[in-house]
Amino acid sequence: MGAISLQLEKLQHLQVLILSNNNFSGVIPSSLSNLKAMKNQTESSNVLQYSNSSTMSYVDKMEIVNKGQFLEYAKSLAMVRCLDLSGNNFSGDIPRGIGFLIDLKFLNLSRNHLSGTIPTTFGNLVKLESLDISRNNIIGYIPGELQLLTYLSYFNISYNNLSSRILIGGQFLTFNGGSFSNIAHLCGLQINRSCSSSLSPKFTQDEDGSEEEWDEDVWWEVGIGLSFGFGFAIFIGVLCFNKKYHFKCFKTMDEFIFILDQYVKENKF
Template identity: 40%
Template sequence: MIKRREGEYNTILNLVTCLDLSNNNFSDEIPKQLTSLQGLISMNLSGNHLKGNISDNIRNMTWVESLDPSRNRLSGKIPPGISNLHFLSNLNVSSNNLFGEIPRSTQLQSMDNSSFLGNQLCGPPLSKNCTAGEKKTPEPQDEDAGEEEVDYWFRLGIAVGFAVGFLGIICPLAICRVWRHAYFWFVQHMWYKISDCIFNFRYMVINNFIRTQST
């Protein structure tokens, strides 16, 4: 039965576009092989004892117009792949154990609310907001947050030190000629002292070596 028209196929099974397994005692999960029937236009699995998730492979049934797995024990979320079924005009997942937000698509948001009742679903076309009534819990303080704070203060200290050094030393030397000459004279004087110390040390080492060799 599709769109109030009854069709019956008994010989040419390759032309079957409708599958009606409703009101039986089928259990366990929905066979994934059903999602490979890309020629199906209508599939009715309502009124059984099917459980498990709706496979996201349902996106492969690109020509399906009517899909009814209502009144089962299906759980999990409505797969996002159902948004790719652009010809879907009738969907009924009511009276299951589905939860979460209804995927966004033009087809799903235009359907009647009764298609999603009897679940823990939220979002359009239902009036229940997915964020309504959710209690905000404080985020746990982890070690990463502390490390980020230490890193922040470390970088800030480097920036402040660079600014103080640049403004307090480099700028005066670049602007004031007398300070610049005094600074370079001081550096040159210290270099001479260090050079003399190195020379005297090398002289002492060489003399001690010669004395030990002579003795």
């Protein structure tokens, strides 16, 4: 059937694009990131209802593959944002621009020949409820940014070539082993497979165009340090600014500094 028309980006009111189970090929156009209705929720969320007489009317309905099942949407159809390109012959990388369609609720790119990595921009899809990129040739790691998707209730990356520790933040502990089937180099609690330290999940920060990778252990240490510092600051604040303990606080601090100074002098540090 060939490639997707680049003219699709002109459909600025398009909320649902389902091209599943066809023979489209080539790369997924980066211009899909210009679909305005998938970037910004329209003000109207009314039921799409039509009538030509007082006795005859109908309401738009649509079946969408959501969370691995066919679900019918009618009353809430006006609020649905869906991009389904599954079951085709698309190849190449997943466009980073898809991560800027911030009103998407359902994204299905499964059963293609896509390669490259999972875009870190997917962390922008904070309204996403279902993400399926299974049965492709995706490599690399699971981006830590996906832990930001707090509405995500269905996730499937099975049958890919990822090498990563499965995330444990956000919604990830709610996903079972079926979300990660047939990936030899994955490890984590969800599939009962222990990990080496080299397979820590990574968080990429590219605001300035560069990438900086932080593994899970670093985030853990930073979190502990910040928690301790915050708690200590509150403790000192209560002691020093409460009139009842104000004098005792500074007297104790003076004594501590004096003792520390004497210790340093005696040991000739």
